Amino acid sequence: MAQDNIRIIVIGGGAGGISAASTAKGLMPDASITLFTEFEDVAYSPCGIPFVLGKEIANFDNLFLQTAEHYAKIGIDLRLQTKVTGINLENRTVSVGSDDFEWDRLVIATGFEYDEPEIPGIDLENIWYVKNIRRAMEYDKALETMKKAVVVSATPLGIEMAGNLAHRGLESHLIDEGGWLMSDIADPDIMEPVKESLEEMGAQMHFGTKVLEFKGTNGKVTSVVTSNGEIECDVVVIAAHKKPNNSISKEAGIELGATGGIMVDDHMRTSVKDVFAAGDCAEVVHGVTDIPIQGLSGSHAYSQGRIAGSNAAGNDRAYDPVFIPWGMMGGKVQIGGVSLGETLHKALGIPHVVAFSMGISRARYYPGVMRIRVKLIAEPGTGKVLGAQMSGGEGIKERADFLAFVIKRGVTLNELAWMENVYSPPIGALMEPIALAAQAGLREMAK
Amino acid sequence: MAQDNIRIIVIGGGAGGISAASTAKGLMPDASITLFTEFEDVAYSPCGIPFVLGKEIANFDNLFLQTAEHYAKIGIDLRLQTKVTGINLENRTVSVGSDDFEWDRLVIATGFEYDEPEIPGIDLENIWYVKNIRRAMEYDKALETMKKAVVVSATPLGIEMAGNLAHRGLESHLIDEGGWLMSDIADPDIMEPVKESLEEMGAQMHFGTKVLEFKGTNGKVTSVVTSNGEIECDVVVIAAHKKPNNSISKEAGIELGATGGIMVDDHMRTSVKDVFAAGDCAEVVHGVTDIPIQGLSGSHAYSQGRIAGSNAAGNDRAYDPVFIPWGMMGGKVQIGGVSLGETLHKALGIPHVVAFSMGISRARYYPGVMRIRVKLIAEPGTGKVLGAQMSGGEGIKERADFLAFVIKRGVTLNELAWMENVYSPPIGALMEPIALAAQAGLREMAK
Numbered sequence: 001m002a003q004d005n006i007r008i009i010v011i012g013g014g015a016g017g018i019s020a021a022s023t024a025k026g027l028m029p030d031a032s033i034t035l036f037t038e039f040e041d042v043a044y045s046p047c048g049i050p051f052v053l054g055k056e057i058a059n060f061d062n063l064f065l066q067t068a069e070h071y072a073k074i075g076i077d078l079r080l081q082t083k084v085t086g087i088n089l090e091n092r093t094v095s096v097g098s099d100d101f102e103w104d105r106l107v108i109a110t111g112f113e114y115d116e117p118e119i120p121g122i123d124l125e126n127i128w129y130v131k132n133i134r135r136a137m138e139y140d141k142a143l144e145t146m147k148k149a150v151v152v153s154a155t156p157l158g159i160e161m162a163g164n165l166a167h168r169g170l171e172s173h174l175i176d177e178g179g180w181l182m183s184d185i186a187d188p189d190i191m192e193p194v195k196e197s198l199e200e201m202g203a204q205m206h207f208g209t210k211v212l213e214f215k216g217t218n219g220k221v222t223s224v225v226t227s228n229g230e231i232e233c234d235v236v237v238i239a240a241h242k243k244p245n246n247s248i249s250k251e252a253g254i255e256l257g258a259t260g261g262i263m264v265d266d267h268m269r270t271s272v273k274d275v276f277a278a279g280d281c282a283e284v285v286h287g288v289t290d291i292p293i294q295g296l297s298g299s300h301a302y303s304q305g306r307i308a309g310s311n312a313a314g315n316d317r318a319y320d321p322v323f324i325p326w327g328m329m330g331g332k333v334q335i336g337g338v339s340l341g342e343t344l345h346k347a348l349g350i351p352h353v354v355a356f357s358m359g360i361s362r363a364r365y366y367p368g369v370m371r372i373r374v375k376l377i378a379e380p381g382t383g384k385v386l387g388a389q390m391s392g393g394e395g396i397k398e399r400a401d402f403l404a405f406v407i408k409r410g411v412t413l414n415e416l417a418w419m420e421n422v423y424s425p426p427i428g429a430l431m432e433p434i435a436l437a438a439q440a441g442l443r444e445m446a447k
Numbered sequence: 448m449a450q451d452n453i454r455i456i457v458i459g460g461g462a463g464g465i466s467a468a469s470t471a472k473g474l475m476p477d478a479s480i481t482l483f484t485e486f487e488d489v490a491y492s493p494c495g496i497p498f499v500l501g502k503e504i505a506n507f508d509n510l511f512l513q514t515a516e517h518y519a520k521i522g523i524d525l526r527l528q529t530k531v532t533g534i535n536l537e538n539r540t541v542s543v544g545s546d547d548f549e550w551d552r553l554v555i556a557t558g559f560e561y562d563e564p565e566i567p568g569i570d571l572e573n574i575w576y577v578k579n580i581r582r583a584m585e586y587d588k589a590l591e592t593m594k595k596a597v598v599v600s601a602t603p604l605g606i607e608m609a610g611n612l613a614h615r616g617l618e619s620h621l622i623d624e625g626g627w628l629m630s631d632i633a634d635p636d637i638m639e640p641v642k643e644s645l646e647e648m649g650a651q652m653h654f655g656t657k658v659l660e661f662k663g664t665n666g667k668v669t670s671v672v673t674s675n676g677e678i679e680c681d682v683v684v685i686a687a688h689k690k691p692n693n694s695i696s697k698e699a700g701i702e703l704g705a706t707g708g709i710m711v712d713d714h715m716r717t718s719v720k721d722v723f724a725a726g727d728c729a730e731v732v733h734g735v736t737d738i739p740i741q742g743l744s745g746s747h748a749y750s751q752g753r754i755a756g757s758n759a760a761g762n763d764r765a766y767d768p769v770f771i772p773w774g775m776m777g778g779k780v781q782i783g784g785v786s787l788g789e790t791l792h793k794a795l796g797i798p799h800v801v802a803f804s805m806g807i808s809r810a811r812y813y814p815g816v817m818r819i820r821v822k823l824i825a826e827p828g829t830g831k832v833l834g835a836q837m838s839g840g841e842g843i844k845e846r847a848d849f850l851a852f853v854i855k856r857g858v859t860l861n862e863l864a865w866m867e868n869v870y871s872p873p874i875g876a877l878m879e880p881i882a883l884a885a886q887a888g889l890r891e892m893a894k
Contacts, residue, residue: 045810045872047870048810048872051813056873057814057872062812063812297869297870297871298877299867299868299869299877299878300867302877302878303865320865323867324867325867325869326869326871327869327874328871328873329874363494365495365510366495366498366504367503367504395842395845396874397868397869397871397875398842398845398846398875400869401867401875401881402845402848402849402852404866404867405853405862405866406852406853415852419851420747420750420769420770420771420772420848420851421844422772422773422774422783422844422847422848423744424494424773424775424776425494425504426498426776427774427775427776427783427843427844428774428845430462430492430745430746430749431749434848
């Protein structure tokens with residue numbers, strides 16, 4: 001089989017699928033590349049949806065990054081609204097209903113689906129999941145006449161939705177069983193400024209609260225019954241955990257891991273020859289704990305797609321274990337981190353030292369200066385940094401990128417304590433907050 | 448001699464001197480520590496002066512970080528307005544006029560002075576140097592009735608002053624012999640957005656222009672005669688290069704280096720036993736070129752003071768070669784970098800590959816998104832990163848800190864091209880601009 005007759009099929013039109021298809025086409029221009037998606041659109045930014053609903057971003061058109069025509073032009077056969085119903089590994093085909101399509105290499109990028117909670121009333125109207133942009137456009141219209149919203153779960157999406165709905169002017173409630181925001185991954189002291197900011201924006205927090213029932217009238221939700229009382233509402237947003245969308249891969253016999261994600265090796269190869277996976281449907285190795293994880297950011301899905309597409313096109317490109325720099329806005333506060341925080345280190349019983357500082361983002365007299373909390377988690381004895389959590393006004397994303405890069409390479413508190421830093425009153429303080437945290441950590445270790 | 452009877456004298460009350468004195472006192476509470484400064488104040492931020500003059504910062508009081516009383520309270524004997532006139536290495540004393548003060552350890556932190564240009568009329572009134580805060584307070588009053596300012600030299604300070612005086616409402620001119628802003632250290636493509644921003648703010652640029660004479664009436668400057676014509680003005684700011692302020696050290700016989708800075712080893716020890724130096728008066732080793740340099744940031748002076756003070760108090764603390772992350776606002780644009788840019792690599796004949804990208808600071812549809820130019824300079828063959836220059840809207844300081852840290856540790860374009868990054872629409876783009884530049888560099892190397 002000549003290289004230029006190779007048929008590559010990609011299932012899924014999100015960041016993973018699109019980058020796999022584009023990368024493969026770029027490397028192997030004569031290959032036949034077909035991308036199937038069950039949805040109406042590709043190449044838009046789902047991460048922007050909460051901000052359009054919150055009227056931070058003017059309209060949904062802004063979220064589209066490429067047109068379907070663009071992909072036709074670069075030679076990718078794009079099949080919109082075409083749901084792949086099966087994968088046949090023996091015949092090397094995928095099925096769309098009764099039609100079969102042959103592949104020499106297959107990239108699975110079927111993404112995630114929400115874990116629908118088993119709560120009475122969950123099927124009522126106006127209980128929403130934020131994912132597809134066409135549905136979101138309908139939500140946007142419906143919100144025009146709505147006044148009260150309940151967001152279930154203080155996940156990253158839940159925090160974005162609670163803040164954005166408050167910003168739009170709705171009475172907004174955020175319900176979570178945990179004791180603080182993002183309590184399964186983030187530390188309470190880091191999240192405290194986010195809580196304050198959301199409350200200032202008018203969102204009401206309900207921690208330690210379980211949803212018991214959704215009540216409705218004429219099939220539409222009208223209230224949420226919780227362990228701490230009933231909250232009236234016109235709409236509920238379920239910001240539940242995401243799980244890998246792998247029913248067809250499972251049926252086909254492709255091996256899944258403990259997370260429910262497709263198991264891949266360091267080349268994004270699945271258990272089956274010539275079949276690759278990328279994005280939220282796959283699980284990858286966590287760099288600090290070696291545990292398989294899934295459900296990372298669009299940036300991760302995009303990178304994994306590049307690797308899968310590159311290798312599907314015959315290259316030999318490895319994907320490293322992930323250290324997961326993350327960041328977001330919570331209310332008007334930036335938060336972020338790398339790997340695990342203090343809470344998870346404690347929960348997992350990993351010995352650790354906590355290095356904390358409260359720094360500032362500019363010279364302390366410069367207008368716009370904001371506080372930055374930096375917490376580094378380090379290995380006792382060696383001072384090797386294991387993780388970080390931060391919140392504050394500016395530069396959290398850039399600091400998370402920095403820390404992920406150097407944690408991967410075994411950085412110690414001592415190295416960070418003596419790091420050189422830019423000092424210029426409008427953009428940086430005399431002391432870098434990361435260095436201050438590391439210095440505090442060294443003092444902690446010397447005790 | 449018991450440790451607790453040690454007498455440490457520090458000359459200079461800037462960042463280097465203050466941090467040396469504070470660090471020594473912290474480590475050796477019973478030592479006698481005396482700090483001499485010829486000026487009226489210590490522990491203020493001279494870097495903030497241009498922004499008060501520009502009315503970005505409300506008043507000079509904001510720039511004071513600590514009071515003289517604070518230092519008395521922690522046991523430092525602070526001698527304000529006390530000029531040290533000589534150092535006697537044999538008797539181990541410093542002289543203040545006819546008084547001698549004995550030391551067991553001496554820290555020299557005498558800072559910089561401006562290189563006063565030899566231009567006719569340079570002694571006229573209203574030709575200013577921005578350094579001392581009391582003079583700056585007088586300038587601030589004088590500016591109330593002034594309308595036209597000329598800033599000589601497009602150095603970092605010159606750029607800050609030209610922008611700030613325009614911001615204050617003066618007709619502001621910036622004169623430089625070079626072809627672009629900061630032409631001796633920065634690249635023209637990186638500085639282009641700064642030039643545009645300054646012009647938008649109303650500052651007028653005069654490149655390739657030499658100052659020939661200052662003309663005046665009644666002893667006050669009224670115009671600047673240049674190689675490209677005469678510019679009327681009420682005030683001239685000389686933003687000349689800084690040179691180490693080392694006359695007393697030179698007289699005493701302490702060894703100076705090629706830059707005129709005091710030569711120090713990696714413990715900030717001078718050529719003379721028990722004598723240390725820190726800050727702008729000292730020269731340190733450049734990490735990439737191994738060349739001695741001086742005149743870095745307040746953050747560097749502070750760190751060097753910590754090392755000098757720590758070792759003066761009997762510790763054994765090394766100072767690493769510097770990679771010099773730098774950053775500042777030029778007009779309304781952030782600029783920064785690490786080590787040398789393309790221009791200097793060319794000028795010094797260092798073989799190099801240029802890796803350039805134009806990235807963005809947030810999702811491209813998110814309000815407030817701004818362009819970020821990243822240029823990485825790498826070693827041909829290995830792809831080892833040697834330097835960086837950047838300009839753009841957000842996060843330049845944090846990126847410069849990151850790059851300085853990893854360049855010090857031998858990072859390659861390949862590692863940066865595959866770095867993980869935070870993606871969240873309000874704070875970070877899908878693709879990190881540094882990674883995009885590195886990817887462009889890899890393509891350049893593959894040619």
